[in-house]
Each structure stands twice: as C-alpha cells, then as structure tokens.
Amino acid sequence: MLTHVVFLPIGRLSRFADEIAREEKAQVFAIRIDCSDTRSVREAFEGIHSLGFVEVLVYNACQPISWHAPKFTDICLESFEKSVTVSTVGAFHCAQQVIPGMIERGKGTIIFTGSSASLNGISGYCELSCGKFALRALSQCLAKEFQTTGIHVAHVIVDGVIGPPRSVQRSDGESSADVSMDPDAIAQTYWHIHNQDKSAWTQEIDLRSSNQRF
Template sequence: MMRNVTTSSSSTRGIAAIVGVGPNLGRSVARKFAHQGYTVAILARDLGRLSRFADEIAREEKAQVYAIRIDCSDTQSVIEAFEGVLSLGFVEVLVYNAYQPIPLQYGGSCNFSDVRLDSFQKSVAVSSVGAFHCAQQVLPGMVERGRGTILFTGCAASLSGGTGLSEICCGKFALRGLSQCLAKEFYPLGVHIAHVIIDGVIGASRVVKVPQRSLVGEQLSIGGDGSMDPDSVAETYWYLHIQPRAAWTQEIDVCPPSPRFS
C-alpha cells in the first residue's frame, strides 16, 4: 500500500528510498534527502505513522514524499513494496535502516535458552535477509546507469557479540558481511555501498552543543543523556552519498564524544 504526499515542487533527481523509517534517524535521513531535492519513498510497517511523517517532510521541504508499507521479514511484502518504489522512477539511493527491536536493553543479560526461535529468525530476517531483498530490487537499475548509493545501518552489535544479544548480533553481523561483499562486486560498476556503524544511542532532540566538527563540517549535537541528534547523524549519510568516486568509504563509525576518544 502506497500513499503519496506531494507539493508543487518537483524533483529533477532520482528516488531516495529509506527503509525502516521511525521517529528518529530514519525520519531525519528522509528529510535530509528531501531537502537536497530528491523524491523520497519512506518505508516501514506502520503506514499510519509513516503517512504522518510523509506529511511533515513534504510540508517542511516542499518535496514529493511517498509512504509505502513494508514488512522486511516477509519476502513478498518487500517485492510488493518495491514494485511501488520502482514505479516512481530510478532509485538512486537506498538506505536500509530496518531492524527488529528485542525486549532487552543493551548491556542487559538474558539466558540463551530463553531466546525463542521465531524471535531469533525474525530478527535475522529483518536485519539481513530484508536488506538482501531490498538491494536486489534496486541494483539492476543502478548498474544499468553506472551510478547509485546503498547505505546499510549497523550498530556496535555489528562488530562484537555480547550476553543476551544473539538475536540482534547475528543479523547485524550478516548485514555487515553483505555490505562488504556487495561493495567489492559493485564498486567497479559505479555503485557506492557503505556500512554505517551507529555506535551510540540516537535521541530525538538537541540539548548540548559540543565543539567538535563532523566529517561534513557541522557540529555534532548530543543530548544531555549522551544521545546523538538524528539530524546530525543524517549528515553522515548525505556525505557518503556525495563522496567522490575516487575515495569512497566502505564503512564508517558514528558516535558521540566520549572519554575513549580523548
């Protein structure tokens, strides 16, 4: 199911498809690409909430925004959703930001024997299998045109396992491997594929400004609880998309200032 929210402004660029749009990072990434002149397709399971985000972004950025329902754990849902996305035109940018929340706070503990198989399978499906299907939908068009960007969102669990984190770690480990494999195969064909490690908590608002500049020359904002501002993190996704081909980044770590970097 697809809902179109549009304004009088029309884009001369391709489509930016943002999969896994929630109230923080996904919405900020979608807003950034809309601001830069892209027609944006935002995808998630909750079409009602997604449509509200589309209304907001379209109004603020005077952009064309399409809300499309997707369940990344369901292959047929991914195929149907991207039939709608591809009907809009050439998908120049794919951001895969989907993951399956687990009822466990990071750093907590959980007995492995308590993990349900269906929950484990769904988490792996959303984190990695869904990314596989989404990439397969857009890569043919990118290869045909010799350009395009695919950005996968990872996290600290992409790099290191931990007690009680088998569900998210296995899916995110696989996503990182997928990103590396696709990068090596498609870099020569003009497609930039990168993995973004979000090493910290992304909040909803700016509270504290710190005198540290990001890769794109903007201040990184952190909340009083140490969370990162999603609009600042979204700048990294834009930076990766516009990188010159002669020096593409395959993996980047985004984190708030902390003592371990001092």
C-alpha cells in the first residue's frame, strides 16, 4: 500500500479528505498534527508508517498571517519563532521521518511549497519571509544530498493568490481563473514533478497567473 501525506491547515483537513475520498474512490486518512512540535510530528508518522510506504510528501504548512501587517518593532519573539518553526522546522521534522524509508526503497518525492516571500522579503511580513527563505534553503540542501539516492526534492514557489478552480464561475460571469491561480492547474504541476524522469528533475519552479506581472 502506498501512503501519500499532504499537510493542510487543520481546519480544512476533514473536508479535503472527504472530497478526495469521494472523487478518487479511495481510502483517505486525515491526521491532525502540530508541525512545530517534534513529538506531534513523530507520533503522527508512527501512525502513517503503519499504513505503508510514504512515497510522496508535500509540505505546505505556514503560520496564518494577518492582512494588516504589523511593524517590525511590534512583532513579539514568540510569534516570530512560531512562524519560522512551522514553515521550516516542521518541514525538517517531516523530511527526517520519510527520508530513511525512501532511501531504503530508492525512490520518493518531497515537495516543499514556497511563496512570493521565498525570493523577496516582504515589508510587514518579516515572520513569513524568514520562514519561507529558510524553507527554500532546506529544499536545496536536501536535493543536493539525496537526489543520488533516488529521492526527488523540489521547491514550488506559488507566486500569487490561489482562487477557486477554473470550473467555478464568479457571480459576474467572469472566470475566477482570470484573476487568480487555479488550484487544479497547480496540482497538475505537482503531479508532473512527481512523475518526472530522473534524467531531468526539477529542483525549483515558480508558478503565477499569466496576467500577473513579475
């Protein structure tokens, strides 16, 4: 049995699990986890490994941010540490849980999800930017160390706002894909990365809507 592990915001896990199970006619398990807590990660993966081999790990966790960005001098240390821990330390813990099994089998895919903040520090969002910068570095380090063992490590920069699927129309009749990124299209990119031939692996790719300026 192959176990695919995808980390999503806790409040949305059950709904996404139900949707995937219904669409794919497959058995899906939703596991709540605190990515900033080493024990929580370890215990979660003990349950995951009991289901089978983890072939794909997609890490897309980050601390929720406020659209009203605080001034740097107003950010408390605890908030900063929590954000960096969730974005990067959590990814570190999860990668350590799956890499040994992937090495043993000589295959596996690890995809870390970055954002606009992975490349450019965003004024007012110091916490997010520092966490995403570090996640990018972790991805590069793991790719260089483990690609020869058959493990494909990639970093996907989602540079834009993700909207509803293209099939969902806005009330004014305009397709939502005209103003935001289509999650189904993004998913296709992830699937393509997982299925790439070893002779031409992607380590990093950035995605944005065609109507978005660089």
